Amino acid sequence: xxxxxxxxxxxxxxxxxxxxxxxxxxxxxxxxxxxxxxxxxxxxxxxxxxxxxxxxxxxxxxxxxxxxxxxxxxxxxxxxxxxxxxxxxxxxxxxxxxxxxxxxxxxxxxxxxxxxxxxxxxxxxxxxxxxxxxxxxxxxxxxxxxxxxxxxxxxxxxxxxxxxxxxxxxxxxxxxxxxxxxxxxxxxxxxxxxxxxxxxxxxxxxxxxxxxxxxxxxxxxxxxxxxxxxxxxxxxxxxxxxxxxxxxxxxxxxxxxxxxxxxxxxxxxxxxxxxxxxxxxxxxxxxxxxxxxxxxxxxxxxxxxxxxxxxxxxxxxxxxxxxxxxxxxxxxxxxxxxxxxxxxxxxxxxxxxxxxxxxxxxxxxxxxxxxxxxxxxxxxxxxxxxxxxxxxxxxxxxxxxxxxxxxxxxxxxxxxxxxxxxxxxxxxxxxxxxxxxxxxxxxxxxxxxxxxxx
Amino acid sequence: xxxxxxxxxxxxxxxxxxxxxxxxxxxxxxxxxxxxxxxxxxxxxxxxxxxxxxxxxxxxxxxxxxxxxxxxxxxxxxxxxxxxxxxxxxxxxxxxxxxxxxxxxxxxxxxxxxxxxxxxxxxxxxxxxxxxxxxxxxxxxxxxxxxxxxxxxxxxxxxxxxxxxxxxxxxxxxxxxxxxxxxxxxxxxxxxxxxxxxxxxxxxxxxxxxxxxxxxxxxxxxxxxxxxxxxxxxxxxxxxxxxxxxxxxxxxxxxxxxxxxxxxxxxxxxxxxxxxxxxxxxxxxxxxxxxxxxxxxxxxxxxxxxxxxxxxxxxxxxxxxxxxxxxxxxxxxxxxxxxxxxxxxxxx
Numbered sequence: 156x157x158x159x160x161x162x163x164x165x166x167x168x169x170x171x172x173x174x175x176x177x178x179x180x181x182x183x184x185x186x187x188x189x190x191x192x193x194x195x196x197x198x199x200x201x202x203x204x205x206x207x208x209x210x211x212x213x214x215x216x217x218x219x220x221x222x223x224x225x226x227x228x229x230x231x232x233x234x235x236x237x238x239x240x241x242x243x244x245x246x247x248x249x250x251x252x253x254x255x256x257x258x259x260x261x262x263x264x265x266x267x268x269x270x271x272x273x274x275x276x277x278x279x280x281x282x283x284x285x286x287x288x289x290x291x292x293x294x295x296x297x298x299x300x301x302x303x304x305x306x307x308x309x310x311x312x313x314x315x316x317x318x319x320x321x322x323x324x325x326x327x328x329x330x331x332x333x334x335x336x337x338x339x340x341x342x343x344x345x346x347x348x349x350x351x352x353x354x355x356x357x358x359x360x361x362x363x364x365x366x367x368x369x370x371x372x373x374x375x376x377x378x379x380x381x382x383x384x385x386x387x388x389x390x391x392x393x394x395x396x397x398x399x400x401x402x403x404x405x406x407x408x409x410x411x412x413x414x415x416x417x418x419x420x421x422x423x424x425x426x427x428x429x430x431x432x433x434x435x436x437x438x439x440x441x442x443x444x445x446x447x448x449x450x451x452x453x454x455x456x457x458x459x460x461x462x463x464x465x466x467x468x469x470x471x472x473x474x475x476x477x478x479x480x481x482x483x484x485x486x487x488x489x490x491x492x493x494x495x496x497x498x499x500x501x502x503x504x505x506x507x508x509x510x511x512x513x514x515x516x517x518x519x520x521x522x523x524x525x526x527x528x529x530x531x532x533x534x535x536x537x538x539x540x541x542x543x544x545x546x547x548x549x550x551x552x553x554x555x556x557x558x559x560x561x562x563x564x565x566x567x568x569x570x571x572x573x574x575x576x577x578x579x580x581x582x583x584x585x586x587x588x589x590x591x592x593x594x595x596x597x598x599x600x601x602x603x604x605x606x607x608x609x
Numbered sequence: 610x611x612x613x614x615x616x617x618x619x620x621x622x623x624x625x626x627x628x629x630x631x632x633x634x635x636x637x638x639x640x641x642x643x644x645x646x647x648x649x650x651x652x653x654x655x656x657x658x659x660x661x662x663x664x665x666x667x668x669x670x671x672x673x674x675x676x677x678x679x680x681x682x683x684x685x686x687x688x689x690x691x692x693x694x695x696x697x698x699x700x701x702x703x704x705x706x707x708x709x710x711x712x713x714x715x716x717x718x719x720x721x722x723x724x725x726x727x728x729x730x731x732x733x734x735x736x737x738x739x740x741x742x743x744x745x746x747x748x749x750x751x752x753x754x755x756x757x758x759x760x761x762x763x764x765x766x767x768x769x770x771x772x773x774x775x776x777x778x779x780x781x782x783x784x785x786x787x788x789x790x791x792x793x794x795x796x797x798x799x800x801x802x803x804x805x806x807x808x809x810x811x812x813x814x815x816x817x818x819x820x821x822x823x824x825x826x827x828x829x830x831x832x833x834x835x836x837x838x839x840x841x842x843x844x845x846x847x848x849x850x851x852x853x854x855x856x857x858x859x860x861x862x863x864x865x866x867x868x869x870x871x872x873x874x875x876x877x878x879x880x881x882x883x884x885x886x887x888x889x890x891x892x893x894x895x896x897x898x899x900x901x902x903x904x905x906x907x908x909x910x911x912x913x914x915x916x917x918x919x920x921x922x923x924x925x926x927x928x929x930x931x932x933x934x935x936x937x938x939x940x941x942x943x944x945x946x947x948x949x950x951x952x953x954x955x956x957x
Contacts, residue, residue, distance in 0.1 A: 461745035525735070
């Protein structure tokens with residue numbers, strides 16, 4: 156009996172020992188895995204951390220304690236701020252991957268710890284932003300409101316509150332719009348935009364008055380998303396903004412909407428701000444709105460050259476046959492800018508109908524040169540004779556344009572005039588004539604060019 | 610030039626023969642010691658040597674490979690391949706970068722530029738859009754506070770006036786836009802090479818302090834990433850780097866300027882010398898010069914054609930001064946506006 160007891164006790168002890176050994180072995184191998192993982196994280200650069208995300212998640216809680224131990228060695232002597240920053244960021248990032256309750260608590264602790272580096276706390280807020288735990292709302296609001304803290308954690312807290320979509324945060328986020336630091340205001344706009352409640356929208360409307368164009372630029376897309384019925388209204392407001400980026404975004408969005416927005420745009424061609432008239436003309440051209448042709452032709456009379464240019468380019472983009480006649484009429488306008496732009500548009504449209512009127516317009520002393528260029532673009536043989544005459548004009552620009560145009564309408568009829576132009580006092584006329592003669596390519600023309608080159 | 614190391618082997622054979630010939634013809638002492646070029650090898654940066662390689666800088670080898678001799682931080686010589694041609698991506702935003710056509714000219718908008726390397730004034734007068742964008746849009750985007758805080762031109766400048774103004778300057782120098790773009794492409798390719806081989810893409814390059822160009826010693830002050838910058842034209846050109854370099858004027862040049870510009874105060878003289886000898890620009894500019902004849906207007910990133918021609922030894926100071934006849938200071942500072950650039954230029 157005693158022997159039996161001894162045997163059983165022996166077996167029990169053996170099994171217990173085995174289990175204990177196995178448990179210890181598992182424990183030490185897990186510890187080893189944690190150590191290796193942490194070591195690996197510390198060896199990687201920021202962009203590479205993501206490769207370890209699953210491994211941290213898989214281990215879960217057991218990795219939090221070693222990570223916090225790492226955090227506590229932050230006061231290690233001789234470390235630069237830069238090193239401390241990245242040390243803490245690694246801890247926060249890793250806790251963010253773990254995502255357990257314990258990890259969340261530790262992240263909140265990090266976020267609130269003012270003794271940590273700004274970017275350590277920033278990374279903690281960033282991790283919470285991804286996990287979105289409701290229990291982080293109050294601490295995040297606290298950090299956002301904490302004027303003693305620097306912008307990085309406060310701005311990221313605002314972003315996190317937006318992602319958690321806590322309405323509780325709205326008053327603090329609206330208040331943050333008055334902060335001096337751009338980064339915090341930027342976070343506030345994001346937060347309000349993502350919460351999207353009635354009060355949050357009111358806050359965003361307030362942000363449209365921000366002195367910084369970039370804040371306004373960030374605000375418009377939120378408002379347009381949250382109030383789609385007011386999309387056109389917001390975009391027109393944005394088109395009037397003094398900031399280039401806001402206006403550019405508006406132009407792109409208005410172009411996407413297309414024709415439905417035209418009723419808002421056409422009146423803007425008479426806006427008192429030239430920037431607004433310019434933007435409206437550009438969008439009307441981009442959406443190729445045929446019925447805007449008339450108002451755009453009127454815009455060629457604008458006092459601002461940039462508006463005239465946008466209108467002219469818009470008319471070429473629309474390129475409608477209905478525009479030819481009114482544009483031909485513009486060739487006789489008393490305003491030289493209008494005549495010049497009209498001739499340019501007709502040339503770009505390559506309208507055969509415009510050849511005779513352009514030949515007439517060629518006689519104009521100040522803008523005849525543009526008529527010559529337009530004739531060169533249309534390439535009608537009809538224009539050769541008047542262009543050869545223009546080669547002798549007293550206006551240098553007109554002679555240059557005539558030579559340039561004749562290169563594009565090669566004709567034997569122009570050879571004599573072009574050979575004569577090789578002796579012009581202006582080098583650009585001579586060069587243009589030589590190129591035109593080369594293009595004509597008759598022996599006589601080529602011989603003259605050869606002589607000129609020599 | 611393919612920048613990938615494993616692809617260099619085939620391309621090295623011809624330069625190798627050329628360099629070997631130079632070495633064999635050179636005095637015996639150039640073959641001894643630690644050389645960048647030895648019989649059978651041609652080693653580029655980061656390889657360095659104690660003696661200056663017996664080749665001009667820049668030089669073009671028989672296979673078309675262009676090389677610049679540079680000086681490293683620790684005063685060693687090194688060779689950098691800088692061939693102006695389409696290269697492999699540098700490693701940032703590859704897909705866009707790869708598309709860049711270094712030698713491309715905007716022939717659609719500027720036929721004369723494509724044909725002669727200079728604009729015709731009449732074509733610029735006619736221009737109402739470039740790359741499909743209105744000149745108003747380009748001007749708006751290029752002014753300070755537009756697509757870049759500092760801007761691509763002054764607040765009162767506009768794209769056509771800037772193109773005309775610089776075209777006139779270049780014509781007066783007796784040069785063309787591609788001639789002026791080339792040394793800037795060389796310096797940019799050098800920055801690319803050093804960044805690439807140092808695996809330091811986007812950061813300030815650390816390795817080359819000086820380089821030699823047409824017997825001038827040029828200091829590469831800085832070159833590094835400063836965030837993305839989109840182009841003002843509708844093209845694929847992108848900016849990331851800023852590049853700063855200078856060539857100290859020599860004493861005879863300083864004396865020459867003092868004698869010619871006696872009415873300038875000492876501060877004005879210092880400013881004039883700096884404008885002539887110092888350029889801070891970005892890597893978009895050589896592409897802009899080549900494609901549109903655009904050097905940027907009067908901003909902190911302008912690569913003035915007069916300064917390019919002097920720094921890289923394309924023109925001597927005497928030649929430049931002769932072209933501007935006592936108005937060098939004005940030529941370097943006057944902004945290009947619709948008022949200052951009115952009237953007809955002299956034509957090519």
